[in-house]
Amino acid sequence: MGKLEDQIRDRIELIYGSIPKFSDEVGIPAQTIYGLLKRGINAGTASTVLPVIAKLGYDLNWIVKNRLIDAGNDSSDFVDVPLYGSIAAGTPIEMVEVENTHPVPTKVHDMHPEAFLLKIEGESMNHILPNGCYALIDPSNEVEKDNDPYAVCVNGYAATIKRVKKLANGFQLVPDSTDPTYPVQTFNYNEPDTETITVIGRVVYYVLPYDWSF
Structure with a gap:
């Protein structure tokens, strides 16, 4: 799991207590969310990633910025x-x-x-x-x-x-x-x-x- 996914997991646990509870709130199966955090948000689909980051109150620009940081700011x-x-x-x-x-x-x-x-x-x-x-x-x-x-x-x-x-x-x-x-x-x-x-x-x-x- 990358740093970004770690932050998303921590935010879920802070606000909702657990991924299963967050799953009930966002209407996405818990296993799907576990898979998203394990494989990375780049591997997710729009129907999964967008509701999750919206429910957590993230600005998409923050997601893009942190994904670039995770990549080591390597323009290649x-x-x-x-x-x-x-x-x-x-x-x-x-x-x-x-x-x-x-x-x-x-x-x-x-x-x-x-x-x-x-x-x-x-x-x-x-x-x-x-x-x-x-x-x-x-x-x-x-x-x-x-x-x-x-x-x-x-x-x-x-x-x-x-x-x-x-x-x-x-x-x-x-x-x-x-x-x-x-x-x-x-x-x-x-x-x-x-x-x-x-x-x-x-x-x-x-x-x-x-x-x-x-």
């Missing part, structure tokens, strides 16, 4: 990658205006060296990608893993991110949201005037901006 642990505002189908990445850059872990970058970031806007994927986070996109022009989240363009417009299912002659774009009103969209190329889906890349990771707040 992180790599800055491009953060794009929007991407349209058919536009080469090198021609898209880069809004900014943001660090991702070096180990992640090594696995996906051509990846770039897109900002998530909206709640249609909030089970796995909170609104406002930066999704790391590994470029690809086809759906290699069915039902994984992908950045795609509909009729050449700016990218949207959904889980993508391949059909015999088309695609389904499937939300992954706590809001059931987001519809599944089916694009059947056997039907006339069906809009074209262009795959930009697969979502492989995400990071939170430094000014993140709850």
Whole structure:
């Protein structure tokens, strides 16, 4: 367990007395919290990490700062990658205006060296990608893993991110949201005037901006 996880455990025990009692308060199984503290918050999912640190009253900037301290302030642990505002189908990445850059872990970058970031806007994927986070996109022009989240363009417009299912002659774009009103969209190329889906890349990771707040 790292220093940050030690501090989180100490705070839980100080405020709630024990992890099982904290588990009841936050609505997350105790075993999940034990696993988060053992493996580290970097290994956790948004649905686990965000409620825990919010319930404990932490500022996410404090989490980021302390994670960097745990890493020994070694800048080689992180790599800055491009953060794009929007991407349209058919536009080469090198021609898209880069809004900014943001660090991702070096180990992640090594696995996906051509990846770039897109900002998530909206709640249609909030089970796995909170609104406002930066999704790391590994470029690809086809759906290699069915039902994984992908950045795609509909009729050449700016990218949207959904889980993508391949059909015999088309695609389904499937939300992954706590809001059931987001519809599944089916694009059947056997039907006339069906809009074209262009795959930009697969979502492989995400990071939170430094000014993140709850």
